Structures are given as C-alpha cells and as structure tokens.
Amino acid sequence: MFKYDxxxxxxxxxxxxxxSVSAFGYEGKKDALDGGMTYPRVNGDYTAYKINENIDKVKxxxxxxxxxxxxxxxxxxxxxxxxxxxxxxxxxxxxxxxYESLCAVCxxxxxxxxxxxxxxxxGDISSLTNQRTVPGKDAPKRTIGTYWPQASTLxxxxxxxxxxxxxxxxxxxxxxxxTAYLLAANGIKVDGQEMDDEFVLSKENFLKxxxxxxxxxxxxxxGKDGIExxxxxxxxxxxxxxxxxxCMSNCKDPGMEDVEATVMGIDYELTDVKPPYxxxxxxxxxxxxxxxxxxxxxxxxxxxxxxTDTMGAPRLGDSEAWAKITKQGLQKTMIHTxxxxxxxxxxxxxxxxxxxxxxxILDYMISNSK
Amino acid sequence: xxxxxxTSTPETEQSxxxxxxxxxxxxxxxxxxxxxxxSPAKLLADDENIIHHTPWGTxxxxxxxxxxxxxxxxxxHNVVRRTASLLSSAGxxxxxxxxxxxAEMDGIITPNGLFFTRTHNGVAHIDPNKHRLMIxxxxxxxxxxxxxxxxxxxxxxxxxxxxxxxxxxxxxxAPQFNSLQFVKGMxxxxxxxxxxxxxxxxxxxxxxxxxxxxAEGGDGSxxxxxxxxxxVMDDAMIVYAMNGxxxxxxxxxxxxxxxxxxxxxxxxxxLKRLEFGDEPWYCKEETSKYTTLMPSGKxxxxxxxxxxxxxxxxxxPEKPWTELKKGDIVEIEGLAxxxxxxxxxxxxxxxxxxxxxxxNLKGLVLPKAWTRFSYIYKYDGKPxxxxxxxxxxxxxxxxTVNQEKAIIGVEGVYHRNAICTWEVKENGExxxxxxxx
Numbered sequence: 001m002f003k004y005d006x007x008x009x010x011x012x013x014x015x016x017x018x019x020s021v022s023a024f025g026y027e028g029k030k031d032a033l034d035g036g037m038t039y040p041r042v043n044g045d046y047t048a049y050k051i052n053e054n055i056d057k058v059k060x061x062x063x064x065x066x067x068x069x070x071x072x073x074x075x076x077x078x079x080x081x082x083x084x085x086x087x088x089x090x091x092x093x094x095x096x097x098x099y100e101s102l103c104a105v106c107x108x109x110x111x112x113x114x115x116x117x118x119x120x121x122x123g124d125i126s127s128l129t130n131q132r133t134v135p136g137k138d139a140p141k142r143t144i145g146t147y148w149p150q151a152s153t154l155x156x157x158x159x160x161x162x163x164x165x166x167x168x169x170x171x172x173x174x175x176x177x178x179t180a181y182l183l184a185a186n187g188i189k190v191d192g193q194e195m196d197d198e199f200v201l202s203k204e205n206f207l208k209x210x211x212x213x214x215x216x217x218x219x220x221x222x223g224k225d226g227i228e229x230x231x232x233x234x235x236x237x238x239x240x241x242x243x244x245x246x247c248m249s250n251c252k253d254p255g256m257e258d259v260e261a262t263v264m265g266i267d268y269e270l271t272d273v274k275p276p277y278x279x280x281x282x283x284x285x286x287x288x289x290x291x292x293x294x295x296x297x298x299x300x301x302x303x304x305x306x307x308t309d310t311m312g313a314p315r316l317g318d319s320e321a322w323a324k325i326t327k328q329g330l331q332k333t334m335i336h337t338x339x340x341x342x343x344x345x346x347x348x349x350x351x352x353x354x355x356x357x358x359x360x361i362l363d364y365m366i367s368n369s370k
Numbered sequence: 371x372x373x374x375x376x377t378s379t380p381e382t383e384q385s386x387x388x389x390x391x392x393x394x395x396x397x398x399x400x401x402x403x404x405x406x407x408x409s410p411a412k413l414l415a416d417d418e419n420i421i422h423h424t425p426w427g428t429x430x431x432x433x434x435x436x437x438x439x440x441x442x443x444x445x446x447h448n449v450v451r452r453t454a455s456l457l458s459s460a461g462x463x464x465x466x467x468x469x470x471x472x473a474e475m476d477g478i479i480t481p482n483g484l485f486f487t488r489t490h491n492g493v494a495h496i497d498p499n500k501h502r503l504m505i506x507x508x509x510x511x512x513x514x515x516x517x518x519x520x521x522x523x524x525x526x527x528x529x530x531x532x533x534x535x536x537x538x539x540x541x542x543x544a545p546q547f548n549s550l551q552f553v554k555g556m557x558x559x560x561x562x563x564x565x566x567x568x569x570x571x572x573x574x575x576x577x578x579x580x581x582x583x584x585a586e587g588g589d590g591s592x593x594x595x596x597x598x599x600x601x602v603m604d605d606a607m608i609v610y611a612m613n614g615x616x617x618x619x620x621x622x623x624x625x626x627x628x629x630x631x632x633x634x635x636x637x638x639x640x641l642k643r644l645e646f647g648d649e650p651w652y653c654k655e656e657t658s659k660y661t662t663l664m665p666s667g668k669x670x671x672x673x674x675x676x677x678x679x680x681x682x683x684x685x686x687p688e689k690p691w692t693e694l695k696k697g698d699i700v701e702i703e704g705l706a707x708x709x710x711x712x713x714x715x716x717x718x719x720x721x722x723x724x725x726x727x728x729x730n731l732k733g734l735v736l737p738k739a740w741t742r743f744s745y746i747y748k749y750d751g752k753p754x755x756x757x758x759x760x761x762x763x764x765x766x767x768x769x770t771v772n773q774e775k776a777i778i779g780v781e782g783v784y785h786r787n788a789i790c791t792w793e794v795k796e797n798g799e800x801x802x803x804x805x806x807x
Contacts, residue, residue: 025763026712026737033600034675036631036710036764039737047712047737055524055566059573062522063513066504070514074504074643077584077594080652118459129667131779132543140663140781147669150652157654160592161491164464167590217661217671221650227581227598230672237766240662240670240785241777242677244759244767246717248726253772256807261722263755263793264804266545270552273454277549279474279688284447354462 033227035234035242078156082207085155089202090177092184092195098174099181101335102163105355111143111185120144121185125212145186149217151209155179165355169331176201183209294364297357301348306365312343314369322369333362442483449474451484452551456540464492465591467534469555472681472705473688478529478733478740480558482613487620488534488556490655491590494640498624501588503608507646510575517624520608523565528607529739531707532634533557533676535660535784542780545802550686553790553802557707559740562628564609567602580646584653585627588642595636596650597629601674605630608641631709631738632674633784635660665779676709678768679787680716680743680760691798696751702729706741708762713741715761722755722791722805723770729758754794755805771804 026047028037039047041056066074078084099111106117113119123141130137141147144154159175161167170178180201188195191208195201219233220226233239252259271277298306298316305313314321325333337358340346347353353361442449451468458466467488470480487493498517506512537556540546547553576599583602587593597606607628610617617623622639629636635655650656650672662670682704685691694700706713713735717726729745743758761767774788793803 025714028711028737028763030711030764032604032710033598034632034710036675036708036762037712037737038604048734049526049528051526052524055526055569060523060569061573062519062570063515066506066512066514070504071506071512075506075645077586077645077651079649081649116455116458126667128663128669129665131665131781133780140667142658142663144658147658149657153652153654153657161590161654164491164590167491167592216667217657217669219670219672221672223649226650227600230598233670234675238777240673241769241774241787242766243773243777244678244761244769244789246759246761246767248717249724251724251726253770253807256772259807261724261805261807263722263791264544264806265793266548266802268546269548270454270456270540270546271548272456273452273549273552275448275450275452277452277688278448280448281445283444356462356464 033231033234035237076159078152078159080150080152082152082203085152085203085206086159086172086175087203088172088176089200090173090175090180091198091200092177092180093197094173095177095179095181095184096197098178101339102170103178105338106164111182120182125216128213128216143186144182145188145212147213147216149211149214151179151183151188151206151211154182155206158182163355165359166331166334188212292360292364292367294357294360294362297353297361298364301350301353302361302365305344305348316365317369319369322366326366330362334358337362442481449484451486452555454547454552465490467536467556469551470558471551472555472683473550473686475683478559478705478736478742479613480560482560482615482618482621485558485560485612485618485621486532486534486556488634489589489620490593493619494587494589495619496588496624496640501624501642503625503642503644505570505574505644505646507584507644508577508580508648509571509646510577511573513574515570517610520565520610520625523569525563525565526607527561527563528630529559529561529734529736530628530630531557531559531676531709531738531740532628532637533679533707533709535633535635535673535676538786538790539783541802541804542775542782542786545804548687548802550681550683550688554681557634559707560612561614562607562609563611563614564607564625564628567606567608570608571602576646579648582647582650584643584645584647584651585636585638585641586643586645587622587638588640593635593638593640593655594651594653595638595656596653596672597627597636599646601629601632629674631676631711633660633676636674660784662778662782662784664777664782670782673785674709676707677785677787678706678708678710678713678760678762678764678766680704680706680713680758680768681790682718682756682758682792685756685794685798685800686792687800687802690800691749691794694749694751694798696749698749700747700749702745702747702756703732704729704743704758706731706743706758706760707739708760708764708766709738710766711763712737713760714763714765716741716743717759717761718743718745719757719759720754723757723759723789726759751796753796755803756792756794757789757805759789772807 026039028039030037032038041051044050044053076084106115107120108114111120112122121143123143123146125146127141130140132139180199184195189210190205219229237243306316309315314325338347449471451470453466453468468486470484470486501517503515534556537554580599583597583599585595585597608625609628610625625641626639627637627641662673682702684703706716716729718729719726729743732742732744735741759768768787768789771788791803791805793801
C-alpha cells in the first residue's frame with residue numbers, strides 16, 4: 001500500500017525506515033494551504049489511485065459563453081465593498097411592519113428568538129468572551145449586532161434565503177426596509193448615528209453601516225495578503241488546538257503532571273432522538289396507507305370550520321370559493337392563514353403550527369378544491 | 371475432541387447429523403474457543419433454527435426484480451440516520467442535521483441512504499435537464515455548462531470522507547449523548563465520481579489575481595462559501611456520483627463541490643455557480659456560522675480542514691460487551707481519518723490515556739478517507755477506559771480533551787477532534803465519558 005521513500009533508501013537510511021513510521025507515505029509534501037499534505041500526480045499514480053495523466057495535459061472546450069442577461073440574472077451576490085447592492089430603499093418603520101408580518105413567526109418579536117429559530121438581535125459584544133465552564137456565565141450571544149462582521153452578508157442572505165418558506169420573494173424596497181429594521185433593532189449605527197424609525201437605508205448609505213464586531217475574526221483574509229495570512233495561521237498548530245503529542249506510557253497532560261485525571265460521565269443524557277434508538281433486527285410494523293402530508297393537519301385544525309359553509313369559511317371542495325382565494329397568490333393566502341382574516345383566527349387557532357405545516361395543509365385544501 | 375465425546379449425553383449421540391456437526395465444529399475451532407463454544411450445556415439444547423425447516427426454505431421467494439431498485443433487507447429497518455431537535459436551527463427539520471448509524475456500518479464506504487445530511491432550507495429536488503453551472507468572474511472565458519457538458523469531461527473516482535465541522539459539538543462542555551451515532555455520526559465516506567475542477571479550468575484562463583472562488587448552491591438558501599483558488603487547483607472536484615450512482619438529493623443532486631478533507635459545508639450542494647475574484651465574499655455560513663469563537667472573544671474564520679481524528683466503533687454504547695465472558699477474544703475496531711492527509715497510525719489506550727499500544731491499520735489506507743484500525747484483545751472482565759488516538763502523515767496527533775480545551779475553550783462549536791473515551795463497565799456496558807485532568 002505505502003511506498004518507501006526512494007530518496008531515503010538510496011541514501012542508505014534503511015535503518016531509520018524500520019524504526020520510524022514517518023518515512024512511510026504517498027511521497028506527499030506538507031505544503032498545503034491548510035497545513036496538510038499535497039500529493040503528486042506522477043508516473044500514472046496519485047497516491048494509491050491509478051490515473052490517466054493525459055487528462056492533465058489537455059484543454060477541453062465544453063459549454064458556451066453566458067449571455068449578458070444570464071450573468072445579470074445570476075451574478076447577484078452582495079460583497080462587503082457594496083458590489084451587487086440592488087437599487088431601492090426602505091425605512092426602519094416599514095421594515096418593522098414587514099418584519100412583524102413576515103419574520104416574527106419564526107424569529108420572535110423584535111428578533112428576540114424564543115420560538116426555536118435563530119435569534120437575530122440582543123446580547124452584548126462583551127458576552128463573546130463568556131465560557132460556560134465559569135460559574136454564572138451564559139453562552140456567548142452571537143447575533144447580527146454582536147457577531148456578524150459585515151452588513152452585506154445580512155442583506156444578501158435575507159434576499160436569497162428568507163423568508164424561510166418563500167425565499168427570494170422580497171422586493172428590493174422590502175429588502176432594504178427589513179435590513180434597516182434588523183440593523184436598528186441591533187442598535188447598529190450608520191455613519192456614527194443611531195438609526196431612528198425614519199431612517200431610510202439604500203445603496204447610497206449602506207457602506208456607512210458600522211458593524212460592531214467587524215474586527216472580531218482572524219486570520220485577516222482581506223487584501224493581497226489574505227491567502228498568505230491563512231497559510232501562516234495554519235502553519236502553527238497552537239493557533240487552533242493542533243497540539244497533540246504521541247506519548248506511549250505514563251502520559252499526562254502538560255502542566256497536569258501532579259493532577260489525577262477524573263472521569264466525567266453524562267450528567268444529563270439527551271435521549272430525544274428521532275427515530276428513537278433501536279438496534280434490534282425484526283420486521284417493521286406495516287405502514288399506514290399513503291395520504292397527502294397535509295391531510296392530518298387539516299383534519300385536526302381546519303376541518304372544524306372548513307368542512308362546511310356554515311361558519312362562512314370557504315368549504316373544502318368548493319372550487320369557486322377556492323379559485324378566488326388562490327387568485328390572490330400563495331403569499332397572501334399564507335399571511336391570511338397565519339394572521340387570521342374575518343372569522344378565521346390566526347393559524348386556525350393553533351399557534352403551534354409551523355409555516356411549513358400550514359403550507360402543506362393549504363396545498364391539501366387547494367388541491368382538493370379544484 | 372475426545373473430551374467432548376465423553377461429556378456428550380446419549381441423547382445427542384442418537385443423532386448422527388448432530389454428531390457430524392459437533393465433530394466438524396470441534397475440529398475447526400481452536401482449543402480455547404472450543405471449550406466455550408461447545409460447552410456441554412450448549413450441546414444439550416438443540417437450536418430450533420437448525421432442527422426445523424424455515425419458512426424461507428419451504429416457500430418460493432420473491433420475483434427477482436420485484437424491487438427494480440434494490441432495498442435493504444426489511445430486517446435492517448432500524449439501521450437509519452437519526453436526528454435530534456437540539457441539532458436543528460429551526461422548530462422543524464428543514465434546517466437541521468441527521469447522523470449516520472456508525473455502529474451498524476462496516477468498512478470505509480457509507481451506503482448512500484445512510485450518508486449524514488445537513489440542509490439549510492430543506493432538501494432541494496433539482497431537475498437535471500434544467501440545471502446549469504455557470505463559471506465566471508476573474509477568468510478569460512466564462513462558461514455555462516449543462517449536466518451533459520459536465521459529464522463530457524474525463525471523469526475520476528476517489529474515496530473521501532465528508533464531515534460536518536460540528537461533529538461532536540454537543541460534547542465541548544461535557545458528554546451529552548450516549549451513542550456512537552450522536553457522538554461522531556456527522557460524517558460519512560463515499561467513492562465520489564466527477565471531474566476535477568482543474569480539468570475544467572484548464573481552458574478558461576483563471577487570472578493570476580483571482581485568489582478566491584465563490585461556490586453557490588441552487589437550493590432555497592442559495593448556500594454559498596468562499597474557497598481559496600489554491601485548493602481548487604489542488605484536488606477540488608465537481609462530483610455527480612457517489613458509490614456508483616447519481617448523488618442522492620440530500621447530497622446535492624445533480625452536482626456538488628468536493629473539497630477533499632475540508633468542512634462538508636464548503637462542499638456546496640446543488641452547485642449552480644462558481645465566481646472567481648480577488649476578495650472573499652463573507653457568506654452567511656462563513657461569518658454567522660462555521661466560525662470558531664475562542665476564549666479571547668475573537669473567532670477563527672475560514673477554518674478549512676477537518677483535523678486528524680478517530681473513534682472506536684466496536685465496542686461502543688450501541689455495541690456493548692455485555693455478552694462477553696472472561697477470556698473471550700474480541701476485536702476492538704474503529705475509524706480514523708484526517709482532512710490534512712493520510713492516517714499514519716492509531717494507538718489504543720485501556721486506562722484512559724496513561725498508557726498506549728499501537729493498533730493495526732486494516733484495509734485500504736487512502737488520503738482524506740476513513741481508515742479502519744483493529745486490535746485483537748482478550749477480554750478479562752475488568753472495567754476499562756478505552757481510547758483511540760490517530761496520527762496522520764502531516765504528523766498531527768489528536769489532542770486530549772484538556773489540550774484542546776486549553777486553546778479553544780468550550781464555546782467554539784466547530785472542529786472538535788479531541789480523543790474520545792468509552793467507559794467499559796464490569797458488566798460490559800459501554801458509556802460515553804470524558805477523561806479530564
């Protein structure tokens with residue numbers, strides 16, 4: 001499997017070969033950017049693999065040139081220097097309203113979390129030094145205000161990935177408004193000023209946003225030395241905990257020579273795993289018949305009103321009534337379902353329904369009312 | 371042999387068939403094993419599974435192509451990925467992680483249905499006919515490729531593990547899960563097939579000032595990461611197959627980026643765009659997440675390689691030694707891996723890390739791939755603190771829990787590769803513990 005290092009053999013160091021494992025290997029070099037190995041592709045070999053070296057000698061002309069419109073459609077990333085920022089603008093106040101209706105279901109009021117989804121605001125940058133091994137210390141708070149180095153990340157990610165169930169549905173103005181709101185809710189300053197309700201965010205003032213933890217990350221990857229800084233970082237294992245030593249007997253951690261090691265068991269075992277642990281080998285129980293994934297949720301939460309017309313609710317199967325509803329668009333129908341409308345309580349009265357569950361239910365209702 | 375015949379009862383001697391079985395067994399098994407396996411008490415009871423015909427031996431089996439796509443035996447239905455609400459960034463299971471059942475897996479190849487999965491906006495189902503890969507930015511010749519175009523390049527196959535850098539993240543402060551699946555299951559290892567990025571780029575003229583490459587996914591979260599061009603030119607690939615078939619949707623069908631040895635999160639799934647540039651992009655998953663917060667309050671960013679690591683897979687909490695008797699010979703088996711290179715050796719300790727012996731490596735030993743190790747052990751019924759410690763060819767050695775904690779603290783979340791400990795109790799039960807000084 002492993003090959004002997006030819007150089008060592010020819011210089012007559014065979015004895016070392018036998019006693020030292022470090023002479024075995026795939027003739028790699030420890031010169032990778034990450035402090036690890038690279039391996040040569042020579043003589044038809046790449047480590048243990050046989051390779052066709054002619055692959056490395058040809059230029060293959062596949063595919064075609066993208067059109068200008070195609071590039072415009074896809075090259076939309078937003079970078080720290082403002083590249084890619086869209087046109088448009090939005091105020092903190094508008095963002096507040098949009099946030100309440102589009103985001104608060106999952107991220108909590110004012111971004112404070114608490115619903116199981118990521119917390120977007122709050123905490124103090126000084127909490128980043130917290131270690132929970134110190135009694136009385138809470139976990140560090142890693143929010144937009146205390147942790148994120150760049151505001152471009154926020155607007156880019158929000159545009160592409162949020163709201164979670166309908167990513168890429170925000171207009172540019174909505175996007176600036178929500179971004180402005182989240183920055184304001186995090187107490188972030190623009191050009192030295194606090195952002196009040198009237199503050200309007202746009203391309204023009206975006207680069208003046210002052211992210212509090214901008215310098216909280218290393219190695220420094222920016223500028224022409226970025227890559228070299230990464231290389232230097234990985235060259236020293238002490239930077240990132242790569243400090244293990246091979247000791248074979250009477251081993252103790254450095255500095256702990258006089259301390260007797262202790263065994264720490266599980267205090268509080270996490271057992272809530274899905275599906276539950278089970279390593280028996282038997283035949284599975286017969287599965288239930290396949291039904292629409294939204295049916296169960298509909299039966300439990302909505303049928304009480306929607307099975308008939310009596311409460312003024314559009315009846316399941318009433319194609320005319322449902323055609324009107326679907327015409328207004330899924331986004332709006334979702335909002336009506338989540339927030340309630342007329343005699344319809346928010347989420348049909350079950351506030352524990354996730355947006356995803358509601359979407360499945362709506363799909364079931366709509367597809368059975370055609 | 372003679373000893374066994376003497377202790378046999380007349381009843382067993384009546385059956386020539388059983389007598390034959392006993393003799394062959396006794397001849398083929400070594401002296402120690404024979405006394406335990408063929409103890410007189412065992413000889414007395416007939417195994418019903420041998421005495422009687424079986425249902426499957428007396429009926430016609432299924433038509434051979436009943437399942438045009440083959441499935442595991444129904445008896446294996448508990449061998450599945452598992453998840454836990456703690457490992458979800460959501461109230462639901464669209465941005466979460468599922469872990470591989472390592473205790474039930476053999477060799478170094480993970481079956482496709484058991485490959486661990488992490489998604490940020492659910493599992494996207496991409497129509498390969500409509501999928502495009504765009505490569506542009508600081509290159510002379512930007513291109514758009516269809517799946518057919520991508521498959522026209524010469525292909526290569528390599529075996530590499532992928533590991534989520536949060537593998538073991540629940541264990542920084544203290545052990546919390548009592549299973550191999552949840553201690554180390556955020557990783558899998560596969561034979562990947564695709565094209566080396568260097569092969570594609572040869573014709574595109576990457577400009578010398580292009581130091582970084584943005585990789586962007588086509589799922590709902592548009593999952594993206596910044597990758598150094600140096601890695602791209604070393605061993606990066608665009609892969610479309612795993613273990614001989616198309617990528618599973620959970621693994622990024624129809625294509626994903628493969629950066630051998632680096633954070634699985636960097637190996638962007640559902641890959642749709644690669645852009646070359648001279649400055650990094652600062653994506654959500656390289657700022658808000660996948661950065662390692664240190665006790666200083668500053669965080670490591672762009673923490674690429676999964677460092678040298680290992681875990682004993684047998685015994686483990688799911689595969690305890692409760693059925694072993696003193697004197698039984700067992701194999702201690704495990705997995706070692708390193709994102710920085712090739713596993714060079716693995717040591718085993720029985721006393722919680724004071725004293726060590728070298729184990730054997732077993733099977734294929736490949737760079738940035740799972741490597742099996744093995745140690746033959748005579749069980750003596752005493753409690754043990756079992757550990758494994760791997761070393762790679764970059765000469766990195768796994769740190770102890772204390773050594774790692776002294777530098778990273780306990781809030782870093784990512785890149786935990788400290789030595790793991792299984793406590794083997796006197797009754798053979800196995801528990802997840804940590805040795806700390």
